[in-house]
Amino acid sequence: MNIHKAPSTIEKLALMGDSTEFEPAGDRPRDEKRLKRAQSMPCVTEVATPTGALPVMKTMITTACERNCFYCPFRAGRGKMQRVTFKPDELAATFDQLQRAGIVKGMFLSSGIIKGSVTTQDKIIDTVEIIRRKYGYKGYIHLKIMPGAEFDQLRRAMQLATRVSVNLEAPTQQRLDALAPKKNFADELLQRLAWAEQIRQTGVRSSSVTQFVVGAVGDTDVELLALSERLYRQMGLARAYYSRFNPVSDTPLENVSAAPAARELRLYQSSFLLRDYNWNVEELPFEPDGNLRLDVDPKRAWADAHLRLAPIEVMQASREELMRIPGIGPRAASSILDARRERRLTDLSQLRTLGIRAPEQAAPYLLLNGQRPPTQMRLF
Ligand code: SF4
Numbered sequence: 001m002n003i004h005k006a007p008s009t010i011e012k013l014a015l016m017g018d019s020t021e022f023e024p025a026g027d028r029p030r031d032e033k034r035l036k037r038a039q040s041m042p043c044v045t046e047v048a049t050p051t052g053a054l055p056v057m058k059t060m061i062t063t064a065c066e067r068n069c070f071y072c073p074f075r076a077g078r079g080k081m082q083r084v085t086f087k088p089d090e091l092a093a094t095f096d097q098l099q100r101a102g103i104v105k106g107m108f109l110s111s112g113i114i115k116g117s118v119t120t121q122d123k124i125i126d127t128v129e130i131i132r133r134k135y136g137y138k139g140y141i142h143l144k145i146m147p148g149a150e151f152d153q154l155r156r157a158m159q160l161a162t163r164v165s166v167n168l169e170a171p172t173q174q175r176l177d178a179l180a181p182k183k184n185f186a187d188e189l190l191q192r193l194a195w196a197e198q199i200r201q202t203g204v205r206s207s208s209v210t211q212f213v214v215g216a217v218g219d220t221d222v223e224l225l226a227l228s229e230r231l232y233r234q235m236g237l238a239r240a241y242y243s244r245f246n247p248v249s250d251t252p253l254e255n256v257s258a259a260p261a262a263r264e265l266r267l268y269q270s271s272f273l274l275r276d277y278n279w280n281v282e283e284l285p286f287e288p289d290g291n292l293r294l295d296v297d298p299k300r301a302w303a304d305a306h307l308r309l310a311p312i313e314v315m316q317a318s319r320e321e322l323m324r325i326p327g328i329g330p331r332a333a334s335s336i337l338d339a340r341r342e343r344r345l346t347d348l349s350q351l352r353t354l355g356i357r358a359p360e361q362a363a364p365y366l367l368l369n370g371q372r373p374p375t376q377m378r379l380f
Contacts, residue, residue: 016042023243029243029268041098043057049162055106059108061110061111108141109128109144110144121150124146141163143160151195168227169213170185196236211240212240213245225281246258273299312365319334
């Protein structure tokens, strides 16, 4: 007789494995795969959170899905995919066990869509209600918001979670049609990010983020970054994630080439210029095809074009002007402003003591006390 034994929750988590590998959860998304703990469970990833790096349980309510996004390993009809589903109380209890054992210190919870977005969102919320209420967990939780989730569901999710994600996937409806033909860009996705900002205005503190799949369907950097700028300025977005496309076998995009890792990096660098350095998207050094150069940091490319012939005087520049110099970020700019109230800055070595790690790289773009700083060839 063939007796079928249902897998335990831990076995299901192992079966689910690295299911959220392509969904960043924290503040250093490009490091998340690298920081995975070899000795730990496959669902545990080291994630940079606002309170430091934490081992986070990244998992899904279900890896089954009724939608058919062209890039996704969980899409409906992908026969090779083994599907795993959790009940909210089962997943909550397992998280509690792992959390009490010190194996995880946070949760990222996503899901495929089964019986509609509203039903699926309810399961995500139910899981976290149990974790917060029954088990009294107060730490980091990052929840996915399903396309088309209701306003009250979003509000409840934001009351429960540290952070919520509404993944736009693409910068326009046209690009989204080529990636995820059953998703509606404005009504199902963008509207939820606008609601998230509206909900924050009522005192709910959860942050909101989004993710783009980059490089599968002709999307350009200018499209992605123009939308990112709008989201930062108008919808209070905490950050945009740019996940380079990687083809998955047995999907409609399996023969499309992977996007280069350098593109992801240049998008993140540009996104920080928009969010943290107050740049406008028009100032970014796009090539005629609407993309950034892959071989150079966008801030350096801008400085090469604008500052080599008109360097910035460190003793007189405003904070924003100082942050235009490659190698000088918000913290270093503040240190310079503090230091120059007390003394003249005349030497690159003084900049090093103010937290600028490689002042010789900033040297071509600045003046110290009216002089171009002498630069030496590095011997070692
Ligand atoms: S809705 Fe989500 S899980 Fe389902 S196919 Fe699309 S991306 Fe994958």
